[in-house]
Amino acid sequence: MRVWLAYWKKEWMELVRNGKLLILLLISGLFGLMNPALAKLTPWLMETMAESLQDTGLLVTGVTVDVMTSWTQFYKNMPMALIVVVLMLSGIFIQEYQKGTLILVLTKGLSRQKVYTVKTAVLLLMWFACFWLSFFITWIYNDIYWDNKTASHVVLAAALFCLFGVWVILFVVFFSVVFSEVSGILAGTGIVVVISYVLGIFPRLKNYVPTKLLSSQELLTHAAIPEDFGGAVVVTVLMMAAAGTAGMFLFARKSIK
Amino acid sequence: MDMLEISHISKSFGDREVLRDVNLTVPKHAIYGFVGQNGAGKTTTMKLILGLLPANQGEIWVNGEKVSFGQNRTNQYIGYLPDVPEFYTFMTPAEYLDFCGAITGMEPHDCRKRTKELLSLVGLSQEKHRIKGFSRGMKQRLGIAQALLNRPKLLICDEPTSALDPVGRKEILDILTAAREQTTVLFSTHILSDVERICEKFAFLHEGKILCQGSMEEMKKNCKGAGFQMELEHKKDVKKLLQRFPEGIQQGKYGVAYQQGTKCQIEEVLLWMLREQISFHSIEKCSITLESLFLEVVGK
Numbered sequence: 001m002r003v004w005l006a007y008w009k010k011e012w013m014e015l016v017r018n019g020k021l022l023i024l025l026l027i028s029g030l031f032g033l034m035n036p037a038l039a040k041l042t043p044w045l046m047e048t049m050a051e052s053l054q055d056t057g058l059l060v061t062g063v064t065v066d067v068m069t070s071w072t073q074f075y076k077n078m079p080m081a082l083i084v085v086v087l088m089l090s091g092i093f094i095q096e097y098q099k100g101t102l103i104l105v106l107t108k109g110l111s112r113q114k115v116y117t118v119k120t121a122v123l124l125l126m127w128f129a130c131f132w133l134s135f136f137i138t139w140i141y142n143d144i145y146w147d148n149k150t151a152s153h154v155v156l157a158a159a160l161f162c163l164f165g166v167w168v169i170l171f172v173v174f175f176s177v178v179f180s181e182v183s184g185i186l187a188g189t190g191i192v193v194v195i196s197y198v199l200g201i202f203p204r205l206k207n208y209v210p211t212k213l214l215s216s217q218e219l220l221t222h223a224a225i226p227e228d229f230g231g232a233v234v235v236t237v238l239m240m241a242a243a244g245t246a247g248m249f250l251f252a253r254k255s256i257k
Numbered sequence: 258m259d260m261l262e263i264s265h266i267s268k269s270f271g272d273r274e275v276l277r278d279v280n281l282t283v284p285k286h287a288i289y290g291f292v293g294q295n296g297a298g299k300t301t302t303m304k305l306i307l308g309l310l311p312a313n314q315g316e317i318w319v320n321g322e323k324v325s326f327g328q329n330r331t332n333q334y335i336g337y338l339p340d341v342p343e344f345y346t347f348m349t350p351a352e353y354l355d356f357c358g359a360i361t362g363m364e365p366h367d368c369r370k371r372t373k374e375l376l377s378l379v380g381l382s383q384e385k386h387r388i389k390g391f392s393r394g395m396k397q398r399l400g401i402a403q404a405l406l407n408r409p410k411l412l413i414c415d416e417p418t419s420a421l422d423p424v425g426r427k428e429i430l431d432i433l434t435a436a437r438e439q440t441t442v443l444f445s446t447h448i449l450s451d452v453e454r455i456c457e458k459f460a461f462l463h464e465g466k467i468l469c470q471g472s473m474e475e476m477k478k479n480c481k482g483a484g485f486q487m488e489l490e491h492k493k494d495v496k497k498l499l500q501r502f503p504e505g506i507q508q509g510k511y512g513v514a515y516q517q518g519t520k521c522q523i524e525e526v527l528l529w530m531l532r533e534q535i536s537f538h539s540i541e542k543c544s545i546t547l548e549s550l551f552l553e554v555v556g557k
Contacts, residue, residue: 006359010345017347100343104403107307107337109329110360252327256309 004114011122028130031077032137039070067146074138075217082165090185092119093176116251120173127165153219160216167210170240174247210236260285260411260441266315275301276465290452290459291445298465299445336409340416342400346389350381361407375402394425412442449547461554468554485523486514488538
C-alpha cells in the first residue's frame with residue numbers, strides 16, 4: 001500500500017504542479033455557477049430580445065423559470081465537463097510512454113498493476129471531483145433561488161450521469177493501453193460511445209445501453225422511474241468491469257520501448 | 258553463482274531479427290563491458306533483462322531468478338541507467354529520489370540518508386530547482402544516483418557516457434568504478450576507450466550476435482596476432498617485400514604495415530628479410546588494442 005500511495009502522491013503532485021487540477025476545478029466551478037445563472041438570466045434575456053423577436057413575428061410573453069430550468073442546464077453542461085476532463089487527462093499514460101518516464105519506474109520494481117490502478121483512480125477522482133463540485137454549486141444556488149424539493153430523485157439522477165462518466169473514463173484507460181497516441185484513445189472511446197448511441201435507437205435495446213444514463217434527468221420530472229435505468233446500470237457496470245480487467249491484462253503484457 | 262545469465266536469447270521486431278542466440282554470463286562484482294556499434298542490439302538486450310520487452314526465445318536469469326516479461330520481481334535487484342534518462346521534470350532531484358525510494362519499498366529514514374549521500378556523490382546536493390531545466394550531464398548524474406539508490410546487486414548502464422563531454426565522461430566512469438565495490442555493473446557502449454578504462458571483461462555484440470566475450474587477456478589469446486610495421490632502407494626492397502608478402506600495406510616511401518589478423522607472422526618475414534639481406538631502419542610489433550580486436554572480430 002505504501003508503494004501504491006507513493007505513486008499516487010506523484011500523480012497528485014503532477015496534477016497540482018502542472019496546473020491541471022486548478023484548471024479543472026475552476027472550469028467545474030464555472031459550469032456549476034452557469035446553470036442557475038443562465039436560468040436566472042433567461043427572463044431578462046428574453047425580455048431584451050422581445051422587441052427584435054416581435055419584428056420577426058414571434059411574441060414573447062410571461063417567461064417563467066424554475067428549478068427544472070437550472071437542472072436542465074446542468075444536464076446540458078455535464079457532457080461538456082466530461083469532454084474537458086477526458087481531453088485534459090487522456091495523456092496520463094501516453095505521456096509516460098512517449099517521454100520514457102515509465103521505464104525508470106518499472107525498472108525499480110513497481111508493478112504494472114499498481115501503475116494501472118493508480119492512474120485509473122486519479123482519472124476517476126478527477127471526474128468525481130469535477131462532477132460533484134459542479135453538482136453541489138448548482139444544488140446550493142437552486143435551493144437559494146427556487147426549491148430543490150420540487151424536483152425528484154436529484155441525487156440519483158446525478159449519480160446515474162456520473163456512472164456514465166466512469167464508464168467513459170474506464171474506456172479511456174483501456175484505449176490508453178491499446179494505443180500509444182492520444183488520437184487513438186479519443187477515437188476508440190468516441191466509437192464505443194457512438195455504438196452505444198446507435199444501439200439505443202432500437203426500441204428493444206434502448207433501456208440496456210450505457211448512453212441511456214444520459215437521459216437520467218427524466219427522473220427529475222417523473223418522466224421516468226429509477227427502475228427504467230436498472231438494465232442500463234447492469235450493462236454499464238459489466239462493461240466497466242470488462243474494460244478495466246482487459247486493460248490491466250493488456251498493460252501487464254505491453255512492450256515498453 | 259553468476260549475477261546475470263543470458264541463455265540463447267533471440268528477439269525480432271516484425272521481420273527484423275535484432276538478437277540471434279545471445280549467450281552472456283556476468284560474474285558478481287565485475288564491471289562488464291557490452292560493446293557494439295549503434296543498432297547492434299545492446300539496448301534491446303538490456304530491455305529484455307529488465308522485462309520491458311518479451312523475448313522470442315531463450316531465458317534470462319538475474320541473481321538466480323528467472324526474468325519474466327511484464328513482471329518486475331527481478332528488477333528489485335537491478336538499478337538501471339538508460340542512455341537518455343527521463344525523469345518527472347516537475348520534481349526536484351531530492352523529491353525524485355524520495356519517490357524512487359518509496360516505490361522500491363525503502364524505509365523513509367534510510368531513503369533520506371541515501372538520497373543525501375548519492376546527491377553529494379553525483380554533485381547535485383546543492384541543486385534545489387526542478388529537473389525541468391537540467392542539462393544532459395546533470396540528468397545523467399541524477400540517473401546514476403537513482404540507479405544506485407536501493408543498493409542494487411546489478412547496475413545496468415546503457416551508453417552512459419555517449420553524449421557527455423570529456424569531463425562528464427570521466428566523472429561518470431569514476432562513479433561506476435567506485436560502485437563496483439557494492440555491485441556488479443553491465444555497461445553498454447560503443448566508446449572503446451571507456452571499456453578499456455574500467456571493464457575487466459567484455460563482450461562484442463555485432464548485428465545481434467555475440468562474436469566473442471571474456472577478459473582482454475583471453476581475447477588476446479584468441480586473436481590471430483598483433484600487426485607489425487617496418488621502415489626499410491631501400492625503396493626497391495619495399496616492392497620486393499610486398500611481392501613476397503602481399504598482405505602488407507605500403508606506408509610512405511619506405512614503410513610497410515601488416516595489420517592485426519594478418520596471416521604472415523613477424524618471425525617468418527624477418528627470416529625472409531635476413532635471407533634476402535634486406536636492411537631496415539626499424540621493425541615494430543603493434544600492441545593489441547580493444548579497437549583492433551573489435552575491428553578484427555567484426556571483420557573490418
